[in-house]
Amino acid sequence: MTIEVKVPTLGESVTEATVATWFKQPGDTVAVDEMLCELETDKVTVEVPSPAAGTLGEIVAAEGETVGVDALLATISEGEGEAPAPKAEKSAPKAEPVEKAEPVEVKPDVNTDPGNAPADTGGEAIDIMVPALGESVTEATVATWFKQPGETVSVDEMLCELETDKVSVEVPSPAAGTLTEILAQEGETVAAGSKLALLTTGAGAIATPKPASPEPGSDAGKPEAKAGDAARGDVENAPSAKKMMAEMGLSDAQVKGTGRDGRVMKEDVLKAGSAAKSTAPDAKQAPRAPTPAGDDAREERVKMTRLRQTIAKRLKDSQNTAAMLTTYNEVDMGAVMDLRSEYKDLFLKKHGVKLGFMSFFTKACVHALREVPEVNAEIDGTDVVYKHFVHMGIAAGTPQGLVVPVIHDADQMSFAEIEKAIAEKGAAARDGKLSMADMQGGTFTISNGGVYGSLMSSPILNPPQSGILGMHKIQDRPMVVGGEIVIRPMMYLALSYDHRIVDGKGAVTFLVRVKEALEDPRRLVMDL
Template structure:
């Protein structure tokens, strides 16, 4: 009975094929009945060679059994508590490239940082499922990774068969039609209207440059975020700036005398920023209102001091935070500044390292700025601006001598901070920088 049933299946290959498929995926079936009631345990692709090349069953079986099962998706990772989406900035790889586990294949640009999309498995990039410039959310599929090596695409046997077995087309004889010559009627030309003189361009008209010399690029998300926050700062805060100047002689002398010993002991260079941070900590402790913030109808006084440092990077301005700066010494501050600055420049800084901050210091002097009015970084209430050091003639003890001078500026929210507190704070910065010994004596 079984042999009779098998012979009937052999005479109906299509029915046999779908019957085998009903017991599981063809790739998992290991026994096949062949002509002569024999049983075969070879893989299905070898069994299919039994059918002639011109058979259509082979084409059908190829389409049903072609399933790799080794494809994995690369998705957008979690980007932070306050970030819900980002822009697919660029692909670091191309389709067909080899990737390793956790190797970055794309970069997502958010409002604050740039996040890498890593490959979940080692393999080859089969295709990208998103485009550069798309807005993506955590969990969005970006690429498909194949764990096996890519294979060359071949023409299906059925296609080759059709091209070989198709008889040549029989040429169709063209019918010769007798054409009757047509006599063309001459067309009378209409009289031309008198030409009007071309109006001359007025010399006063502005000559705009051609559009070919302009480039339009989408604004990065980081730049959009900075623009929004700073404009909100202008619209919300009552901004006012007060200025002072600082004699940098003593701080620069301190740095010059102890720079070698400082590097030898702490492994980091002694800079001017650590001196200003220590001075800002002292000023915030003397004027705690500048470290406070308005929240609705309340004032929140902070009993901790987290100093934000504005860092300019090729992708835009970022503001990493030095936590608990009031409990750090010069060496600890310098080490933290170097670590955060390196992360900011190579794009590896995290969102947590930029969150918070009670007061910001911006050093425009590294770019040559002589004087500026910095804008507050919300939700803080003040920001200190440093500028370039310029040798200027100053009157010291009745004599005019050259001194390295720096202008400093404090922009503050006048809704919360009065001019008295702002001037006292800036004066404290000046006193500590000009005489760092005050920090030792707590004066």
Template sequence: MATEVKVPQLGESITEATVGEWLKQVGDPVEQDEPIASLETDKVSVDVPSPVAGVLEAQVAAVGDTVEVGALLAKVGAGEGTATVADEPRPAGDEAKDGGPDATTENSDVIDQDKADEQALSSDLTLSPAVRRAVLEHGVDPSKITGTGKDGRITKDDVLAAAKAKDAAPEPAAKAAAASGGQASAPTSIKVAGERREERVKMTRLRQTIAKRLKEAQDTAALLTTFNDVDMSAVMEARSKYKDHFAKKHGIRLGFMSFFVKAVALAAKDVPAVNARIEDDEIVYHDYLDVSVAVSAPKGLVVPVIRSADQMSFAEIEQSIADYGKRAKEGTLGMEDMAGGTFTISNGGVFGSLLSTPIINPPQSAVLGMHRIEERPIAVNGEVVIKPMMYLALSYDHRLIDGREAVTFLVRIKEALEDPTRLLIDL
């Protein structure tokens, strides 16, 4: 008897998800606790493991379907058996039984297309829906493509590269006609250079949620951004001087983010409104600092939370950030990792951004934007010197935070970074 696999609990207040990808196909053997499907929620992707070892007998939902918590997702049998799935491909030979054209009468073009389709369908184990669609569209053989994705998986770019290489090869008929000087019996199809294409792809649930929340922030909050710049010489010198000792003692690299988190914690003590939120007609102040750190993940931006960051050491902050970054790339972040947060730090500098106006993450009231470090000429004691400078941007909800408070908060951060001793003596 087959074992039912149901949609697991996905987190507080989350009642449904979207089937993002089937990691196992009907007929594939599965081990106990081995992921068979990936579900997309509003914030993260969740793998659904098989409760037993056996063979995947049925996929009850298709990729892109919305499924509720507790709904039947798949069936796993104890051994080999008859596999069933909605919209299952028809077995070979059905056309002949139904009076359709026999394979021996098919022309070579149709046969080649059928072979390409069969090859694409047989590669379901490693092809995502988007890649499978590209394989069918371009008629390439996925078994001859070397995947550059995670675990050697074939990506859409790999398929497009293979199709481009295929199109670039001159066809034998064309070469023969050119050699013989013969004339074509039909008009030649001319491929226009710079051919334009369009592709329509449904937004992932994560991207839909990001779009909704960002627009909600713009529609609800009175957004304003203030800027400052900071001389990073002192931080860079301290990091260069102690990074080897730090790594040896704590087993983690000393980065810039821990300095910024500590500086935010220090500045928030002087300007508590930056670490507060509006709830109905009340202002809720926090005596703790939970910092949401924007991290780039394969399917979009996620913001895991460093809890009680104001009580953490440099090493604890760096360890938390490294762990979140690794799990974001692997797609293993959980809902609990991103719940809450009282303030956000976004580092666009890692992508080369010089300046930006970040958008707050509701119900938070402020977000600090970091940018790339760039050597610039500045005046120091009446002389022009070259310094490693970084622009800082603080976007805030003007309904709660006044301009004076926003500027003061950013100045406190600037002072702490230009003189890191302040972080140690709480000044």
């Protein structure tokens, strides 16, 4: 029986999505509710689970394609009997992070009692390797292991997460089997291409018990129970939920699943995390070990993450290298706010994304960069490299630290395209899904400290860029307009620039052009 996998409902006013990643390929066996692919909309990321157990047949919508609601994504041949035999051959090339070791052949003696034969018959030993980490990134830190030795894993199930100085990298399992040994523990630094763990495939490997069991008397039964838990397709938790549970330190018992057949979704983990925080004061009343006296009780030493170390280094290098200077101005946001209020509903209805302030600022900066190109340039040795395009960096704060995803060719985009790109990159930043390509190549940056309530600040350059615009809080202030004092919604603007190639006149001109474009948005349409 052939079952169709279709695009689910994507939410209010969202009519289409892009196929981001296929986690299964034609011929792979799938369990009920096992995640098949991930779709990206201009608002959220949507996971598509399998509606039945069987074999993935044809993928109709490939990665990168845009699909509408209820469009056909793939087909599934129902029933386990239809699964193809050469499974290991398909899984190996799919996962780039791993390299297979030579098969370990187990040859039991024919005279040996069958009851003493090795458990792993016909299994293969597979090395789990550190994947390519991106341009100029040579090492990473093992952040979290989601599986432990002795646990069973399915194809593409996430084994661990690595943290580099720029992004987090997930390492999936290349085949179904049992995690045999972890070679790089949490907190260890590993180089690209080095070995992380060992995986054993085959049915015999699935029955391998964990090395350390809290109840020695129940060793024989526990591996079977664990294998059953891992293979229960009807309650397989969403991968994003598993990751978030590990990050928040939540157990399965603390999270109630609202998905199909009790499947735990990302929203369930967020809800459980909020509940845990709200009950935190009660938890403080529980008995706990005595805390040390003196200053030690008031301090906590935590190792900086690689991302935080890199942020610190880059910002300090920027101060030490560039001749950084900041110029200020203020802008009356009334015209933009009125235009936004007038057209926001129509904009949302037509484009499926909200009209925010960032598209106006991006357009205004592109407009100003055309007149003052040195702000969009960079220094390379004794040369100045002028960019005849704008790759706009949008600084975003995340729980892990500050990141700057880049909107490529923002000068060629419409307001709607800019808003969609910013929404997608912002969601990816919050979920830790930004790729290396997402944060490379920026020529100018906008930082919005106003969302946190900042009234005035001096942003630091994002090298090798020569300019960064700081947005701030919109605040009603008394202003003199036409000889009268009126209350206007005002925002302070700050442009930090590299004085080695940008003169004061150019910096002030840039900021004035941004101010003029925002106070009269018609200038953007007329290119004035």
